[in-house]
Amino acid sequence: MAIAFFYAIGTATGGITGPLVFANMVATGQPLDTAIAFSIGAILMLVAGVMAIFLSIDAEKQSLEDIAAPLS
Numbered sequence: 001m002a003i004a005f006f007y008a009i010g011t012a013t014g015g016i017t018g019p020l021v022f023a024n025m026v027a028t029g030q031p032l033d034t035a036i037a038f039s040i041g042a043i044l045m046l047v048a049g050v051m052a053i054f055l056s057i058d059a060e061k062q063s064l065e066d067i068a069a070p071l072s
Helices: 002-025 031-055
Strands: none
Touching: 002 031
């Protein structure tokens, strides 16, 4: 449980400070613009994750031939 807690803290810290540090490294120096860009990327990943819940194929412990038709 402690490993999961500190992993979550580290991930949150990196997710918050990443856009701020990156904004200082690029020429614009606008942390808000960079944070908006990172937020748009995060929203797109969330949408893709939700779509995967509904559209993904249950492929656990199945061979490739059972999941998809062979190409040849």
